[in-house]
Amino acid sequence: MKLKLTSMAVAATMIAAPVMADLVYPSLSYRTGPYAAGGIPFADGYADYFTLLNERDGGIGGVMTRVLECETGYNTQKGVECYEATKGEGSLVYQPLSTGITYQLIPKATADGIPLHTMGYGRTSAANGTIFSHVFNYPANYWDGASVIVNHLLAENESIDGKKIALLYHNSAYGKEPIRTLEELSKIHGFELSLIAVDHPGQEQKAQWLQIRRERPDYVVMWGWGVMNQVAVQEAANIRFPMENFIGNWWAGSENDVIPAGDAANGYKSLNMHNVGSDFPIYADLKQYVIDAGKAAGAGDQVGTVLYNRGLYAAMLAAEATRKAQEIHGEMDITPAMMRDGMEALEISEARMTELGMPNFGPAFSVSCEDHGGAGAAKVQQWDASAQTWNVVTDWIGADDSVITPLVMEDSAAFAAENNIDKRCN
Amino acid sequence: MFYREAGDFKTSYVADSQTFPIKFDRVRYWIVLVLAICLVPFIINDYWANAVMVPFLIWSIAAIGLNILTGYCGQVSLGTGGFMAVGAYACYKIMTAYPDLNIAFCVIFGGLVTAAVGVLFGLPSLRIKGFYLAVATLAAQFFLVWLFNKVPWFYNYSASGQINAPERTVFGYAVTGPNADAAPKYLFCLAFVLVLGWMARNLTRGTIGRTWMAIRDMDIAAEIIGVNPLRAKLSAFAISSFFVGVAGALFFAVYLGAVEVTEAFGINQSFLVLFMIIIGGLGSIFGSLAGAAFIVLLPVLLKNVMVGGLGWDTAIAAHFEFVILGGLIIFFLIVEPHGLARLWDLAKEKLRLWPFPH
Numbered sequence: 001m002k003l004k005l006t007s008m009a010v011a012a013t014m015i016a017a018p019v020m021a022d023l024v025y026p027s028l029s030y031r032t033g034p035y036a037a038g039g040i041p042f043a044d045g046y047a048d049y050f051t052l053l054n055e056r057d058g059g060i061g062g063v064m065t066r067v068l069e070c071e072t073g074y075n076t077q078k079g080v081e082c083y084e085a086t087k088g089e090g091s092l093v094y095q096p097l098s099t100g101i102t103y104q105l106i107p108k109a110t111a112d113g114i115p116l117h118t119m120g121y122g123r124t125s126a127a128n129g130t131i132f133s134h135v136f137n138y139p140a141n142y143w144d145g146a147s148v149i150v151n152h153l154l155a156e157n158e159s160i161d162g163k164k165i166a167l168l169y170h171n172s173a174y175g176k177e178p179i180r181t182l183e184e185l186s187k188i189h190g191f192e193l194s195l196i197a198v199d200h201p202g203q204e205q206k207a208q209w210l211q212i213r214r215e216r217p218d219y220v221v222m223w224g225w226g227v228m229n230q231v232a233v234q235e236a237a238n239i240r241f242p243m244e245n246f247i248g249n250w251w252a253g254s255e256n257d258v259i260p261a262g263d264a265a266n267g268y269k270s271l272n273m274h275n276v277g278s279d280f281p282i283y284a285d286l287k288q289y290v291i292d293a294g295k296a297a298g299a300g301d302q303v304g305t306v307l308y309n310r311g312l313y314a315a316m317l318a319a320e321a322t323r324k325a326q327e328i329h330g331e332m333d334i335t336p337a338m339m340r341d342g343m344e345a346l347e348i349s350e351a352r353m354t355e356l357g358m359p360n361f362g363p364a365f366s367v368s369c370e371d372h373g374g375a376g377a378a379k380v381q382q383w384d385a386s387a388q389t390w391n392v393v394t395d396w397i398g399a400d401d402s403v404i405t406p407l408v409m410e411d412s413a414a415f416a417a418e419n420n421i422d423k424r425c426n
Numbered sequence: 427m428f429y430r431e432a433g434d435f436k437t438s439y440v441a442d443s444q445t446f447p448i449k450f451d452r453v454r455y456w457i458v459l460v461l462a463i464c465l466v467p468f469i470i471n472d473y474w475a476n477a478v479m480v481p482f483l484i485w486s487i488a489a490i491g492l493n494i495l496t497g498y499c500g501q502v503s504l505g506t507g508g509f510m511a512v513g514a515y516a517c518y519k520i521m522t523a524y525p526d527l528n529i530a531f532c533v534i535f536g537g538l539v540t541a542a543v544g545v546l547f548g549l550p551s552l553r554i555k556g557f558y559l560a561v562a563t564l565a566a567q568f569f570l571v572w573l574f575n576k577v578p579w580f581y582n583y584s585a586s587g588q589i590n591a592p593e594r595t596v597f598g599y600a601v602t603g604p605n606a607d608a609a610p611k612y613l614f615c616l617a618f619v620l621v622l623g624w625m626a627r628n629l630t631r632g633t634i635g636r637t638w639m640a641i642r643d644m645d646i647a648a649e650i651i652g653v654n655p656l657r658a659k660l661s662a663f664a665i666s667s668f669f670v671g672v673a674g675a676l677f678f679a680v681y682l683g684a685v686e687v688t689e690a691f692g693i694n695q696s697f698l699v700l701f702m703i704i705i706g707g708l709g710s711i712f713g714s715l716a717g718a719a720f721i722v723l724l725p726v727l728l729k730n731v732m733v734g735g736l737g738w739d740t741a742i743a744a745h746f747e748f749v750i751l752g753g754l755i756i757f758f759l760i761v762e763p764h765g766l767a768r769l770w771d772l773a774k775e776k777l778r779l780w781p782f783p784h
Contacts (some may be wrong), residue, residue: 070733075689076682076686080476084473085477103588103686107590107603107684124585125585172686173588174586176586177585180585199688200689411585
């Protein structure tokens with residue numbers, strides 16, 4: 001009995017071990033459920049980058065980093081539980097990788113003073129830093145993405161006046177985001193927009209593709225995630241829709257989405273906010289310090305995939321913001337409030353990315369108090385089924401800010417009015 | 427020894443028909459109430475409120491609601507998620523239309539609207555029964571979710587189709603919105619659980635509850651002895667939907683704060699509530715609470731033990747959670763098909779005889 005008590009006491013002290021100075025990055029990941037195919041590589045990349053920093057550089061500015069993983073299953077209720085469970089541990093920045101959870105966390109995290117980085121997802125109008133003090137969605141947001149797709153089509157065609165574009169979207173907050181922008185753009189450029197919703201989780205799309213077959217749109221634009229993407233690519237192949245006219249956003253363009261359809265997926269296009277492949281100097285370091293050392297997150301089989309790269313990219317932006325925060329405040333063990341200042345002063349230049357072993361990985365951009373949205377540019381990538389690779393086929397394509405900015409202002413002003421928020425940055 | 431009727435004399439009809447005929451139970455009941463009201467609010471923190479207590483209390487209301495319909499009146503419903511959505515959206519519309527209205531009235535309004543919708547979808551129950559009724563309520567589930575996704579008026583034309591609960595206060599304390607503290611949220615939900623639980627208990631043992639049970643046990647016989655099936659079934663639908671609507675309104679306003687209808691009120695939620703009452707015990711108020719606790723609290727506990735205590739990988743822990751929960755459900759249903767409430771009753775029978783069982 002005495003032994004049992006002692007061992008229990010030891011276990012208790014181990015659980016409540018004195019917290020060493022560390023930088024905590026919670027990772028609200030989802031390795032289970034219908035969206036796991038997207039969640040696993042992102043979570044692996046995110047964790048591996050911080051492991052690399054710990055192993056190679058001894059953390060950031062001499063302070064070790066710690067990734068706190070919590071499984072959400074892409075479910076908002078579990079997301080809330082994860083947020084409450086991890087926020088007390090000094091969490092610096094939340095990246096929930098889910099638009100639904102993001103909407104939950106925007107007011108909560110703002111009230112708790114913890115920044116939220118929703119990279120290319122979440123609430124688009126959070127790009128307006130004068131209203132959303134703790135939310136950042138650099139380097140690009142959904143409305144940029146929608147505009148980039150239209151700009152890409154404009155570059156490919158002389159005119160898209162009178163063309164038919166169908167938006168195939170996940171029937172949720174995530175999928176509905178681009179509608180407003182595309183409607184505005186259709187007024188300007190004269191294309192005909194039809195909206196086709198796919199309900200969660202998206203395995204059943206026969207009716208939608210029948211509609212596409214009947215309407216014969218010139219282009220299909222997809223806002224999908226998880227199992228919906230694979231089904232859509234397969235269904236497009238089944239009705240022999242020309243793949244080069246089928247364009248997904250950056251969440252509908254990973255290896256998982258196209259491999260199941262085999263050769264039929266050849267030529268499918270999607271956006272990307274960073275470069276693809278493992279042809280970057282940082283991969284040598286990852287191999288040496290993380291993968292060969294047996295410290296890779298998960299099964300370690302996702303290295304070099306599109307979404308793994310996105311996880312790396314997200315972690316890199318978080319680490320750079322941490323460095324900026326340390327520089328501003330002259331303190332190495334930073335708080336979430338300092339992290340927010342670092343994110344707001346973040347500058348990513350070509351030179352810096354080269355230094356980090358990720359030359360030309362993402363767009364160069366800077367964040368300011370007013371603008372939390374970053375560059376707003378994206379590239380178009382195309383799937384080569386025989387080589388099983390994504391090839392980037394364009395340079396950075398910018399968004400049409402004359403359309404996006406007023407929309408962001410309008411939506412964020414509505415949020416400010418609803419929640420009695422005063423403008424910042426004066 | 428201490429748990430027995432002997433010596434506890436009842437001298438009035440009221441005393442004779444009370445909920446807890448044994449003194450030990452009465453004392454325990456009051457102790458639980460005092461602890462829940464006077465002690466818990468002072469020690470509760472954000473994690474315990476938002477991840478444990480508030481969802482447990484809200485699901486309890488939903489489970490009591492469905493138990494009235496399915497457990498007491500015998501009408502199977504798979505539309506609980508859809509009815510919760512009605513409560514949530516009704517509450518949201520009235521919250522934003524009348525910002526000065528107290529949040530408690532908004533929640534009750536949500537319940538009342540849901541009661542009306544429930545009666546509407548309960549009408550087919552007069553003609554169809556059993557599995558066929560389940561399919562009809564399934565239609566309600568899909569139709570309601572589709573409606574709230576399709577018609578922008580319900581979500582005030584927001585770009586994403588999400589609804590967000592603005593901050594509202596009760597006696598000066600915020601109970602909704604991001605600045606709400608743990609204790610007011612908890613107490614607000616607890617008040618609803620106590621009042622509605624007390625109401626449900628008294629409804630089910632009065633005339634109306636007896637007509638429900640008569641319909642459940644054999645509707646033709648009930649009709650012959652003079653029970654009006656129209657009134658019994660529709661009142662069960664109305665009252666059950668009121669409870670479910672209140673649960674939906676609290677779920678949106680107090681617990682989540684922002685809701686997307688397909689995700690928060692999908693078919694999964696309907697099944698979840700149904701599992702709660704099956705595991706907890708059909709036709710029992712205590713069973714509703716026990717079932718809600720089992721379904722809501724056990725996953726959180728398992729997660730904390732496996733990830734926090736044992737340091738397992740999150741994905742493995744998540745999968746194990748399914749395995750353990752599923753295994754336990756099968757185990758309980760084999761050992762006691764009538765649910766946790768029946769186990770509790772058996773335990774009380776044994777306690778009466780203890781320590782001399784023969």
